[in-house]
Amino acid sequence: MAALAGLLVAISCRRILLTVLAAGVVGVSIAVQISWYYIGQPPITGTYQNIRVLSSNLRYGQADPAFIVNLTKENADVVTVSELTPEAIQRLKQSGIDATFPYSHLIPAPGAGGAGIWSRYPLDILASTRDEEEGVSIPAARLLVPGLRFDPVLASVHVYSPVAGRSNTIDGWRTGMVSAKTQLDSFAVIARRGAVIIGGDYNSTPDMRQFRDLLTNGYRDAVEQSGSGFAPTFPSNRIFPPLITIDHVLTRNAAAESVRTIEVPGSDHRALLATIRIPIDPTA
Structure with missing residues (x-):
């Protein structure tokens, strides 16, 4: 512009x-x-398993729980959320999220600090990060999908905003991005030849060097990988449409087939709905 x-x-x-x-x-x-945004890579060929991912920022837990449950019931296999509060968990449970996604790994917190994962598939919980001083929340787990030779690693990321509150600063955001990079590298080691899927609010656009630093060690952004087009996610609660892309789904040893954004009532972020192809046996 x-x-x-x-x-x-x-x-x-x-x-x-x-x-x-x-x-x-x-x-x-x-x-x-x-x-x-528009020149994607060739998708994975051969045998693969599609994993549908919904990634959503809940805006201090205020996003409409019934909308999220109804959306994910038909369109997602796993859900990653940020700004997950204890109250939001109760509202989502009351709306029936556990009926479709019986497995979860949740680290709620007041305000914007919480994050979580819901899954149709069993989860093997990994060590998770929630550190306000580090400026990042990252719950993570192995995704136990029948038929895959290597279990994928699934994580939800929230790098705290540099401008949203008194405790949030540019320096804190930089620290959070460094911590996220360390965690992504750790997930790559844990997954080995298996896939890694990380959805969340990175509070970073593709133009920012700190975000592009995450796209190393085999990681790709799902929008860029699939060529799905311009996908701004924030702010979504204004009279004008979203302007910037700060929510992302990153993949490793997998390929994004498609990504689309969805407006979620009560949130100031559009959610991302991505279909990820995971090879059945990457060594074949």
């Missing part, structure tokens, strides 16, 4: 050289965005 504004200013001032330069900047910006 800034590049386009610069081009319009240059045109209105009739500065030929500046107009040419500004047009070049706009062209490069568009090329970068198109390559990220």
Whole structure:
């Protein structure tokens, strides 16, 4: 948007050289965005298992529980949530989430600090992180899916916002991103040849170096991987549509087939619904 504004200013001032330069900047910006959002990679071929993931920020636990339960009942195999409060857990249980997703790993907290996982498949709980000083919450578990040679690792991530509260700072956000990177590398070691799926609110856009640092060691962003198109998620509770993409599903040793965003009543983030292909036997 800034590049386009610069081009319009240059045109209105009739500065030929500046107009040419500004047009070049706009062209490069568009090329970068198109390559990220619209040019996906070839999907996994051979035998694979689809895992449908819903990732949602609950906005201090205020998201509509009945909407989430009804949405996931037909469209998801696992659910990752952030800003999970004890009260939100009770409302989701009352709305029937346990009937569809009998397995869970939850670390609730007041405000924005909680996170959790619900699953149709049994979970083997891994050590989890919730550290306000580190600026990140990450519950994680092995996903015990019948027929897969290697158990996938599933995690929910919430890197605390750098601007949302008194305790949140830019330095704290940077610390949270470093901690998230450490955890992602740890999950890669735990999973070995198995898949890793990590959904959550990273409070980071693809333009930020700290987020791109996460896309190493085999990790990919599901939107970029599938070429699903521009997928802004925040803010979703304004009169204008969402502007930035700060919620992501990351994969490793797997391939995102599709990703779409869904407006969730009561939340200020759109949820992500992703279909992830996991190889039955990656060594075959």
